Structures are given as structure tokens and as C-alpha cells.
Amino acid sequence: MTAVPQRYVALIPAAGVGARMAAASPKQYLPLAGKPMLRHTLQAFLDCAAIAQVYVVVSAADDYIGDVVADCAGRVTVLRCGGATRMESIRNGLRALDAAPHDRILVHDAARPGLTPALIDKLIAEAGANPAGGLLALRVVDTVKSTRAGRVETTPRDGLWLAQTPQMFPYELLLRALEQAPDPEAITDDASAVEMLGLSPQLVEGHPRNLKVTLPADIGIATMYLTSEHP
Numbered sequence: 001m002t003a004v005p006q007r008y009v010a011l012i013p014a015a016g017v018g019a020r021m022a023a024a025s026p027k028q029y030l031p032l033a034g035k036p037m038l039r040h041t042l043q044a045f046l047d048c049a050a051i052a053q054v055y056v057v058v059s060a061a062d063d064y065i066g067d068v069v070a071d072c073a074g075r076v077t078v079l080r081c082g083g084a085t086r087m088e089s090i091r092n093g094l095r096a097l098d099a100a101p102h103d104r105i106l107v108h109d110a111a112r113p114g115l116t117p118a119l120i121d122k123l124i125a126e127a128g129a130n131p132a133g134g135l136l137a138l139r140v141v142d143t144v145k146s147t148r149a150g151r152v153e154t155t156p157r158d159g160l161w162l163a164q165t166p167q168m169f170p171y172e173l174l175l176r177a178l179e180q181a182p183d184p185e186a187i188t189d190d191a192s193a194v195e196m197l198g199l200s201p202q203l204v205e206g207h208p209r210n211l212k213v214t215l216p217a218d219i220g221i222a223t224m225y226l227t228s229e230h231p
Ligand SMILES: Nc1ccn([C@@H]2O[C@H](COP(=O)(O)OP(=O)(O)OP(=O)(O)O)[C@@H](O)[C@H]2O)c(=O)n1
Pocket: 012, 013, 014, 015, 016, 017, 018, 019, 020, 021, 027, 028, 057, 082, 083, 084, 085, 086, 087, 089, 090, 109, 110, 111, 112, 212, 213, 214
């Protein structure tokens, strides 16, 4: 029996309110280098030949998305099933999208507009065949301090990484991991749900340009990367 080739499908959670950004509109629609942030994020997948379909999860009341995807007919599907948390939005999106069990789902934050087709291709090349999936991540390069004990302590940084997105997993595995998670509050990213099943997703070196735009200061940094000549 010939193996059915796996497809690569993007799922972009874009139903947040951007509370930490404290802007007039949800941060994923703020203008960056002349375009809404989400359009930059979408374009990275639209410019990546490996991506078969892009799904965007927005809130039911979202009235920004129409203008952002007006010229993306066919490649982008809008799912109005955003939830109260990022993980709920992703789980709702997984239940709504069309994919085969072995297709790879690349979950990517709308708030990471610095992603490039080259980074997507790198993740697919290095982790696309891994049954435990994989994600872009950056090694920690600064000394890490913790105040959890009520005082300042230094945490050894060897072996520490900062998770980025896309986080890519077989469709069946990711949906099962999110639905079976014993403590949904403990899941801050998709990989942690898969880790709770005892699997170890592959870490693939990402790039600082793929930062999550979270605080006002991140707008200038993201704009610098989006307008820079350097890849
Ligand atoms: N209920 C939610 C919350 C977040 N997200 C998405 O998940 C991504 C990463 O989340 P985060 O950076 O925390 O975005 P917000 O939740 O909007 O930010 P804040 O926590 O400051 O409100 C964003 O693209 C956001 O739109 C989502 O789809 N649904």
C-alpha cells in the first residue's frame, strides 16, 4: 500500500485580546511596517510551498479579519471558534479543521510576525518525520535568575531553551494530547501537552526575529526585523 504523503497545515491562534499590549485593538491587528501584524504572520505560510492550508482561529465577534484575508481566497480558512485561553482556541481549531491523522499541524502564534518561510522549511526538514513532533526554540544565552524562593537565585542555564512557535505535531497526537491533558492550566504551549504523554518533541534552533510581540516595546523590535535587509 503506498504511503499517503503527509500534508503540512498551519493553525494560527489569533483570538487573543492583547491585554499586556494594552492597545486600542487586539495586538494581532496593530500595524507593523505598513501591514496588520497578522498579515505578516500569514504571509510567511502563504510564501512557503510546503504549507497546504492555513487556518486562523479568531473570536466569534472579530470584525478585523475580513480585511486581512480579503486577497487570500482558497489558502486561508477563518475559524470563528476562539476560546477563553490560547489552548482552548487551538483545541477548538483542531476540532474544526480538516486533516488526516498523520498530517502535521504547525501551530503558530499570530503574535509572532517575524517568522519566515526559511524557518518553516527548517522545522519541517529537521522534525517533519519525528512522530513526537518538534518546535522552534532558542537556547538561553543570558544568566537566569529566579525569585520563586522569595530571594534571588541563579538557575543553571545549560540545557535551557525558550520555546517559540511553530510547534508541529501529527494531527491525531496533538488533538489527543490537548483533550487528555490532566491539568489544562499547566499547559502553556502545545509541546507541554505532548510531553505530558511521555513524548519528547524535537527542539529546532529558531531565530530572535521570531519573537512573540507581547509588550509595547516589542513593536519596535518586530518592526526592525520586518524592515531589515538582514534575514
Ligand atoms: N484566548 C486566546 C488567547 C491567545 N490567543 C492567541 O495566542 C497567541 C499567543 O498568546 P499571547 O501572546 O498571550 O496573546 P494574548 O493572549 O492576546 O496576550 P495577553 O496575554 O497579553 O492578553 C496570540 O496570537 C493570541 O492571539 C488565542 O488565539 N486565544
